[in-house]
Amino acid sequence: MLRTLVLLICTAALPAAAQDYPTKPIRIIVGYAAGGGNDLIVRVMAPRMSEGLGQPVIIENKPGAQAIIATEYAAKAPADGYTILMGPTGPMTMNPATYAKLPYDPVRDFVPIATIGQFPLLVVVGARFPGRSVKDLIDYAKKNPGKSNYGSSAAAFQIATELFKQKTGTAFVHIPYKSSGESVQAVVAGQVTMTICDPPPASGPLRGGTARALAITANERHHWWPDVPTLKENGVDVEVWLWTAFFAPAKTPPAIVARLQKETARVVRLPDVKEGLAKLGVDPVGGSSEELGSRLARDLAKWSAVAKAANIRNE
Numbered sequence: 001m002l003r004t005l006v007l008l009i010c011t012a013a014l015p016a017a018a019q020d021y022p023t024k025p026i027r028i029i030v031g032y033a034a035g036g037g038n039d040l041i042v043r044v045m046a047p048r049m050s051e052g053l054g055q056p057v058i059i060e061n062k063p064g065a066q067a068i069i070a071t072e073y074a075a076k077a078p079a080d081g082y083t084i085l086m087g088p089t090g091p092m093t094m095n096p097a098t099y100a101k102l103p104y105d106p107v108r109d110f111v112p113i114a115t116i117g118q119f120p121l122l123v124v125v126g127a128r129f130p131g132r133s134v135k136d137l138i139d140y141a142k143k144n145p146g147k148s149n150y151g152s153s154a155a156a157f158q159i160a161t162e163l164f165k166q167k168t169g170t171a172f173v174h175i176p177y178k179s180s181g182e183s184v185q186a187v188v189a190g191q192v193t194m195t196i197c198d199p200p201p202a203s204g205p206l207r208g209g210t211a212r213a214l215a216i217t218a219n220e221r222h223h224w225w226p227d228v229p230t231l232k233e234n235g236v237d238v239e240v241w242l243w244t245a246f247f248a249p250a251k252t253p254p255a256i257v258a259r260l261q262k263e264t265a266r267v268v269r270l271p272d273v274k275e276g277l278a279k280l281g282v283d284p285v286g287g288s289s290e291e292l293g294s295r296l297a298r299d300l301a302k303w304s305a306v307a308k309a310a311n312i313r314n315e
Helices: 002-013 017-021 038-051 067-075 089-098 136-145 155-168 180-188 199-208 254-268 272-279 289-310
Strands: 027-032 058-061 082-089 110-120 122-126 149-154 173-176 195-198 213-216 239-247 283-286
Touching: 002 289, 027 067, 038 058, 038 082, 038 110, 038 122, 038 254, 038 272, 058 136, 067 082, 067 089, 067 239, 067 254, 082 089, 089 155, 089 239, 089 289, 110 289, 122 136, 122 180, 122 199, 136 213, 149 155, 155 195, 155 289, 180 195, 180 199, 180 213, 195 199, 195 283, 239 254, 254 272, 254 283, 254 289, 272 283
Parallel strands: 027 058, 027 082, 149 173, 149 195
Antiparallel strands: 082 239, 110 239, 110 283, 122 195, 122 213
């Protein structure tokens, strides 16, 4: 009886806007160009979220500066649930680990809603690379320090590779590219030795035989790539999962956050959404706001330590 009374009082105390939410279109801010991986993921989600929320869900792309522009914009948006951020691992955990100063704080300026999905990375070399295994790659790097390099397009891939370097005692030199697709093409062309990247850009070259996947960063063999061994199988203690999630500006009413969390968790379980995410190489997650908050804290600590050890600091 007392618990029911408390719930009634709390509900009555909520602003009318929170009780009626949503009453107008919701914008999802994406820090990448249309057609990129994260943009495609949110476009799988948005139509079904719109059905469940009863309002249009509009995707607004604000690419540039490693998603810093979009993340700052979302952080400063009104905390009313009508502007939410699609926040991947990069801007939420890798940027804070590598940039000396950011115009946002992922913990202070946001409240976690829910994780959309997660995916491991692939260690990729060109078809002309003389080795066939991770051991061959490590041996090559140690014997040819002046010729060993890697391509990456974002902090997430750079830090993952720096962790690989730390664990293997190698000295691959970083060569920056504008996209992971360009990194893969550089590997295919023999311009760089290897890349650690997200699966979608590598899928075509791998199927076409112009590139080889030596390992995956999952903790066990993955259902997308059952023939690709894990790094741990190769004696390298590295596990990397990237994720993407929804965040709301800090001080968004808890009732609105709960509504968005419930809708995200519902949508990622829908068969057509799961199929759409699978085509992009993404495992659906869902989960609670608290689970996402814990994951954010763990990854911030993990990647900050890796970046510090590798002396990665962007201005």
